[in-house]
Amino acid sequence: MAMNLTRRNFLKAASIAAASVPLSKVTAKAQSGVVKAPLVTPGTFKNTQNAVGGVCEMCFWRCQMVGKIRDGRLIKLEGNPKSIDNGVSLCARGNAGVKMLYDPDRLKYPLKNVGKRGAPQWQRISWDEALDTCAQKLKAIIDQYGAKGLAMFPHGSAARYPSDFLKQTVGITSVSEPSFFQCRGIRDTAYIATIDTPPDENVDMANAKVIFLVGSHLGENIHVSHTKRFVKGLQNGAKLVVVDPRYSASAAKSDIWVQIRPGTDTAFLLAIMNYLIENKKYNVDFVDEHGEGFEEMAEGIKQWTLEKAALECDVPATQIKEVADLLAANMPHVSIHPGRFVAWHGNDFQRLRASACLTGVLGAYGVKGSFVKPVSPKGFGSVKWPKTAHNDEPLHVMQDKYPFSPPGVPTELIRDAALTGQPYPIKGCVLWGHNAIQTLPNQAKTIKMLEQMDFVMCVDIMPTDITMFADILLPDCSYLECANQLKYGTQWDLSAEQQQYITARMPLVAPGFERKDSVWVTNEIAKRMGYGDKIPVQSEQEFNDKVLAGVGLSLAKLKEEGGIHLQPGKDPYGVKEDFTVKFFSDDLEDADFPPIPTYIPVERAPEGYYRLLFGRSPVHTFNRTQNNAWLMAENDSNPVWVNDKVAERLGLKNGDKVALVNQDGVKSRTTTTVKVTPGIRTDCVYMYHGFGSMNPELTTGAGKGVDCQSLITKLTVDPETGGSGMRNNFVKLVKVS
Numbered sequence: 001m002a003m004n005l006t007r008r009n010f011l012k013a014a015s016i017a018a019a020s021v022p023l024s025k026v027t028a029k030a031q032s033g034v035v036k037a038p039l040v041t042p043g044t045f046k047n048t049q050n051a052v053g054g055v056c057e058m059c060f061w062r063c064q065m066v067g068k069i070r071d072g073r074l075i076k077l078e079g080n081p082k083s084i085d086n087g088v089s090l091c092a093r094g095n096a097g098v099k100m101l102y103d104p105d106r107l108k109y110p111l112k113n114v115g116k117r118g119a120p121q122w123q124r125i126s127w128d129e130a131l132d133t134c135a136q137k138l139k140a141i142i143d144q145y146g147a148k149g150l151a152m153f154p155h156g157s158a159a160r161y162p163s164d165f166l167k168q169t170v171g172i173t174s175v176s177e178p179s180f181f182q183c184r185g186i187r188d189t190a191y192i193a194t195i196d197t198p199p200d201e202n203v204d205m206a207n208a209k210v211i212f213l214v215g216s217h218l219g220e221n222i223h224v225s226h227t228k229r230f231v232k233g234l235q236n237g238a239k240l241v242v243v244d245p246r247y248s249a250s251a252a253k254s255d256i257w258v259q260i261r262p263g264t265d266t267a268f269l270l271a272i273m274n275y276l277i278e279n280k281k282y283n284v285d286f287v288d289e290h291g292e293g294f295e296e297m298a299e300g301i302k303q304w305t306l307e308k309a310a311l312e313c314d315v316p317a318t319q320i321k322e323v324a325d326l327l328a329a330n331m332p333h334v335s336i337h338p339g340r341f342v343a344w345h346g347n348d349f350q351r352l353r354a355s356a357c358l359t360g361v362l363g364a365y366g367v368k369g370s371f372v373k374p375v376s377p378k379g380f381g382s383v384k385w386p387k388t389a390h391n392d393e394p395l396h397v398m399q400d401k402y403p404f405s406p407p408g409v410p411t412e413l414i415r416d417a418a419l420t421g422q423p424y425p426i427k428g429c430v431l432w433g434h435n436a437i438q439t440l441p442n443q444a445k446t447i448k449m450l451e452q453m454d455f456v457m458c459v460d461i462m463p464t465d466i467t468m469f470a471d472i473l474l475p476d477c478s479y480l481e482c483a484n485q486l487k488y489g490t491q492w493d494l495s496a497e498q499q500q501y502i503t504a505r506m507p508l509v510a511p512g513f514e515r516k517d518s519v520w521v522t523n524e525i526a527k528r529m530g531y532g533d534k535i536p537v538q539s540e541q542e543f544n545d546k547v548l549a550g551v552g553l554s555l556a557k558l559k560e561e562g563g564i565h566l567q568p569g570k571d572p573y574g575v576k577e578d579f580t581v582k583f584f585s586d587d588l589e590d591a592d593f594p595p596i597p598t599y600i601p602v603e604r605a606p607e608g609y610y611r612l613l614f615g616r617s618p619v620h621t622f623n624r625t626q627n628n629a630w631l632m633a634e635n636d637s638n639p640v641w642v643n644d645k646v647a648e649r650l651g652l653k654n655g656d657k658v659a660l661v662n663q664d665g666v667k668s669r670t671t672t673t674v675k676v677t678p679g680i681r682t683d684c685v686y687m688y689h690g691f692g693s694m695n696p697e698l699t700t701g702a703g704k705g706v707d708c709q710s711l712i713t714k715l716t717v718d719p720e721t722g723g724s725g726m727r728n729n730f731v732k733l734v735k736v737s
């Protein structure tokens with residue numbers, strides 16, 4: 001790559017464009033597995049070396065990387081040419097990992113809060129003092145309230161080992177992960193209830209004839225290999241249907257854009273199924289062979305005529321028919337995308353059931369271009385903290401309220417227990433890679449929960465809005481400085497030569513300042529709490545080696561192989577004989593939930609208010625990249641999208657400065673600008689999530705844009721799963737001069 005590339009072009013090349021270009025020669029070579037990079041080779045630039053084994057975690061897709069190192073400093077990240085997943089491509093965020101690593105605002109030392117929670121005054125302390133304090137405070141809570149008196153909010157690779165320790169060995173039960181309760185858990189359990197397996201993002205879009213996206217804005221939501229699948233499908237001529245109230249990046253590439261009224265998607269899906277069934281345009285053979293309760297569903301959704309759905313969804317009946325006919329004409333080679341962030345309106349389990357059932361109606365399971373599960377490597381060893389005799393009852397008291405709950409405890413139940421002391425008090429809180437302030441709806445409630453704790457411990461890499469509430473704040477290693485992840489999978493194009501890969505994260509540089517990895521931190525706390533004899537491994541490296549030993553590999557061997565081990569894969573197509581799609585679910589009926597997918601209407605915006613929608617910025621990951629200088633140079637705010645007719649009515653012009661006020665009278669702390677566009681419906685507004693941090697220690701990111709979470713005061717809990725429905729808040733715009 002030319003040295004005189006400007007940073008702007010560099011980021012552009014690295015983002016969606018790079019993910020979308022046809023495979024370069026290098027990647028094509030990597031596809032066949034012949035590229036062999038030794039651990040450290042002379043780099044392209046003078047005095048640089050390549051360090052292999054990087055696994056990105058600027059988001060959770062975990063692309064494989066090589067680092068260019070000069071004089072011990074990381075100067076550039078690239079996709080590992082041996083990768084059969086992301087190949088040489090990284091997205092803008094992945095590239096900007098370098099800036100995260102050396103961000104001067106990063107946490108460097110253990111800190112003790114000698115001020116107040118929320119208005120901290122930090123005092124630097126030694127690791128010994130920090131660990132002693134954490135162990136003693138956690139133990140005191142457990143002694144007084146039992147293990148159930150402690151809650152954990154974990155997220156990401158760093159949090160796995162400590163959360164295993166706290167769950168298995170200490171016996172805490174109140175653990176809530178945002179990836180389940182504020183993200184994809186509802187999707188997973190809805191698909192498990194329907195087809196017995198979570199869907200991940202397993203759609204063979206590269207080989208599809210139709211790609212059908214319901215509120216997935218691929219292209220803004222970037223996961224490199226997934227985006228490659230999507231783009232290859234489009235290049236191959238797949239038709240694209242995008243259901244979104246907003247003209248998203250994918251809507252802009254679509255053949256049919258369904259500008260649906262938010263919250264009504266289930267009605268839309270039911271009408272499609274009803275039309276296909278009534279007109280005998282569904283996949284009769286597949287349904288006969290693999291369907292269960294099809295007649296009951298067909299009967300139960302009869303009311304959903306095209307006209308009725310058209311009225312509810314505010315889209316033309318002819319358009320619903322057009323979509324249904326397109327799906328029927330191309331079945332079974334259609335990718336009905338299961339989505340990823342699905343915690344929308346509190347009626348989400350039913351929408352995802354409808355999605356899984358529509359896939360069944362089309363027979364779009366297991367065939368080329370449809371829902372296909374790649375066959376990943378198996379046989380890994382396992383490292384677990386030993387399970388001590390402890391009481392699972394508290395977990396059941398909580399979880400059984402939501403029989404289709406994903407793993408862990410619904411966040412609302414933890415917050416309610418902390419605030420009411422019922423069914424038991426929760427007095428301690430461990431936050432590890434989780435920004436509860438900007439991740440969970442109803443910030444006031446989170447703050448109250450934190451205020452009533454006896455102890456709040458936070459492990460993070462940056463000062464963020466949540467770290468302001470810690471009593472003790474510990475500086476973690478970032479994913480570039482540690483070895484806390486194993487990643488494996490298959491080649492991204494499922495119809496290509498079948499291959500599997502296995503890689504393990506290796507540090508590309510040594511940890512800076514006094515940062516410590518989570519195995520070390522957890523073990524040190526465990527020892528001080530009296531669990532020293534239970535420690536399963538002494539280091540992250542030992543952890544990885546034990547897991548890799550199960551498949552005949554080791555870190556050393558992986559390094560020799562260029563950071564990634566490749567092996568022959570297995571044909572992913574076909575479904576087992578006993579594969580079943582439960583159109584009618586006895587389990588749901590037994591639990592008193594609708595046994596067939598059912599539409600539950602949501603509240604509409606009051607007069608003068610607009611539903612607040614949000615989504616991803618293509619160059620940021622939630623809030624975690626808000627202080628990244630490169631990414632902020634690309635996108636440093638989150639203008640609010642307002643429909644042009646609405647703007648005219650309100651007297652707003654493009655670029656006008658506004659504050660947002662929600663239905664409960666909560667006003668945004670900061671302001672943003674208006675983006676006037678016909679690309680959003682008249683009943684809603686839209687903005688990127690993750691902006692408007694309040695932590696002044698983020699010298700690049702604080703106060704830029706508006707924190708959408710601060711306006712989400714009302715949440716609608718999904719009744720089957722306990723997931724957080726976050727798109728039921730309404731705002732008005734107040735012009736600021």
Ligand SMILES: Nc1nc2c(c(=O)[nH]1)N[C@H]1C(S)=C(S)[C@@H](COP(=O)(O)OP(=O)(O)OC[C@H]3O[C@@H](n4cnc5c(=O)[nH]c(N)nc54)[C@H](O)[C@@H]3O)O[C@H]1N2
Nearest residue numbers: 158178182183433434435439459460464476622623624689
């Ligand atoms: N309003 C609204 N809420 C949402 C969403 C939304 O779109 N809108 N999206 C939801 C979704 S899909 C998800 S997955 C969640 C994401 O939820 P989170 O993962 O909580 O989101 P982040 O804001 O990125 O906060 C992560 C925290 O982890 C820290 N961190 C980053 N890397 C490391 C590390 O290596 N070690 C440690 N110890 N800490 C680290 C960051 O500095 C930050 O404080 O949010 C959910 N909440």
Ligand SMILES: Nc1nc2c(c(=O)[nH]1)N[C@H]1C(S)=C(S)[C@@H](COP(=O)(O)OP(=O)(O)OC[C@H]3O[C@@H](n4cnc5c(=O)[nH]c(N)nc54)[C@H](O)[C@@H]3O)O[C@H]1N2
Nearest residue numbers: 215216217221222243246262263340341615616618621622
């Ligand atoms: N660049 C980038 N990429 C990411 C991430 C990131 O932070 N940054 N995060 C990753 C993670 S953890 C996740 S979970 C995924 C999330 O990615 P997605 O699953 O695609 O989720 P969102 O970002 O919430 O998608 C928002 C889209 O849903 C539309 N929408 C809002 N309400 C409705 C509705 O009622 N009906 C319909 N049909 N559409 C609606 C919005 O207009 C918007 O276009 O992205 C992943 N990829």
Ligand code: SF4
Nearest residue numbers: 056059062063091094
């Ligand atoms: S999609 Fe981008 S941010 Fe996510 S792991 Fe891959 S390179 Fe990193």
Ligand SMILES: [Mo]
Nearest residue numbers: 179183184341
């Ligand atoms: Mo997510």
